[in-house]
Amino acid sequence: MDRALDPAPYDALLLLSFGGPEGPEDVLPFLENVTRGRGIPRERLEEVGAHYRLFGGVSPINEQNRTLLAALREDFARNGLDLPVYWGNRNWAPYVTDTLREMARDGRRRVLVLATSAYASYSGCRQYREDLAVALAALREEGLPLPRVDKLRHYYNHPGFLDTVAEGVLAALEELPAEVRDGAHLAFTTHSIPTAAADTSGPPAGHGPGGAYVAQHLEAARRVAAAVAGATGVERPWALVYQSRSGPPIPWLEPDIVDHLTALSERGAPAVVMVPVGFVSDHMEVLYDLDTEALAAAKDLGLPAARSATVGAHPRFVAAIRGLVAERAAAERGGDPPRPALGALGPSHDLCPVGCCPARAAKPAAAGADSPFH
Template sequence: MTDAPALQAATRALDARTYDCILLAGFGGPEGQDDVIPYLRNVTAGRGVPDERLEEVAHHYRHFGGISPINEQNRDLKAALEEEIAKRGLDLPVYWGNRFWAPYFSDALKELHADGHRSVLVLVTTAFSSYSGCRAYREDLATALADTGLTDELRLDKVRQYFDHPGFVQPNIDAVRAGLRELAQSGKGAQPHVMFATHSIPSVAADGSGPREARPDGTPVPTGGGDEWYAGGGWYVEQQRAVSALIMDGVADEFPDVPWTLVFQSRSGDPRVPWLEPDINDAIGALDESVSGLVVSPVGFVSDHMEVAWDLDNEAQETCDERGLTMVRVPTVGVDPQFVSGLIDLVEERHVGPDGQPRERAALTDLGPWQDVCPADCCLTRNPKPTIASAAAGGGIGA
């Protein structure tokens, strides 16, 4: 973990202001068999993936009637956010839009604009820094602004990545503790192991995640950056490791010295392209025979959507069954009241409410609190697009 002075993310904070509404920004998912292939076409647009290949992936959705749970989970989260907002006396209506399925970002922007809103605070349903978890959302929001002709009409600011916010960390601590207790009560807790599962991404994308002012290991950044900037998973992996360690520290009073591993799941694309490893199924197969039970925490996700339901509850469970290992898959943060409250805490960091004072920026690791404004080279890709964020040195709209 880097020394705090070398990483400037915590200094890139925007002053609080008054917002008109909140946009809950999700990924989206199909809601019936006829939606599956069109949805997958949206996700893979521009990559030249034929429908025959998409149909190979579609069987995950077909298994569940063509319905991804993610949209219903976002409806539940929207309702929970509205309840928490009302409890705090904030006048902030919540709108909801997705990147890849209805309601799309453009639909939500047109709706909130028609309702008279002009200053929007965006809550994204991802906690960690990466191109797919942050910059891609900002790019797609900028595209939606352009497509709707609202670029000069709406201000969109995004809340910071919240991987180490207490509202995200504590529900994960509670879930892992409950999972270890379940193993113990089943008689399989003598030699437990915990695996923290997160989405695998291409290694080059992971290595380029986050700002390039410092490497996660604290060593100097080469002059000019470049592809040799950091080859170890970048800030995406460093954030996941830091949170996993926090969670294990949080259960150590009851379950000390339990070994744990950060593992990856749901890789896709060209098999010749390196992705983050180890895959969870390979990691399960490599566990020592002395391990009596496994707790799997989908720490990289905020809801039990398709990749949790299929890759963990089916594939990882089958791998455990094959070697006779008891597995307890604990829930994601979902609509846990602590998580919902934490999201509104993040809103109140940025929104000047009735008392006129922003909330203190909370963080549980020395990596945070993470930045409100992303540098221009943060999570950079080879073909960058316009985003809703300005460079840290500039003015304008937020991260």
């Protein structure tokens, strides 16, 4: 085997995602899983559930993960990377505890984890690490051997991720009328989170206004905008905006995408492409908040708009994941592999340090310097 594709010491990859309902009867139980312990009123869950029912009660995220799972397995096999790939979710079947139990019974002892979130934040990184800790604790209670789990580094600035996003923007520009295409603004969107969570995202040394969450998104947006300018010969105005706010009345990251569209219209922008750079796949926040709500708002404003694709299971993104696996495996064997990253921030850490994206309440988290399972 080519040593560059040797997965040792790892013997499995876990695709770890959010999960979503797969029918109308799943919607409220799923939303109860997502909001457990947060005191969200049932009427609010019913309101959000109505978004899912517009699409038959089915979130596309599970099907997108099945597609990504198949693409990873096929790519690994074609390129000689002998590593089985499993799939587990935070909030819906297959649940991560069930998947880790299956992995333990299959004899997997060193597991590498790919989370379907490219950026640092509590909900996008540490909460997944807490899920892994809960699952490992359950396995320990059951007397099963505990695999060691490590998480792949954040890939928001990996060329395979950013180049795929840029390709999607170029395709979306072609959907706009030719006469407004060159003047189109780019609105890079991501999930709004409380400003307090943003300020403490990433390692403690970088905590401050916006933290790593905002800095990483700005870096990704800047690189994609530059790539699009290079491909088209047109430098377009761009902004990082937010969507999908859902939570208590505290300060959240702004501006909201619909407010931003209104401001663009008032300033006379000829068109806009919405770029969901904060999302790996087309789950409900993309289908409803962008494709339904934001595009309807743009139509009402008379603002020509298009939405670019998420990276999904694009071959270039899948190849980037293969590269990240090979990179981490080589580093674990004591090597010094190349760590591709675009922009000024450089490659992210392999091991989340103590105090990175701190929890709302103290909870154990796996796959970090403070893991109780190493």
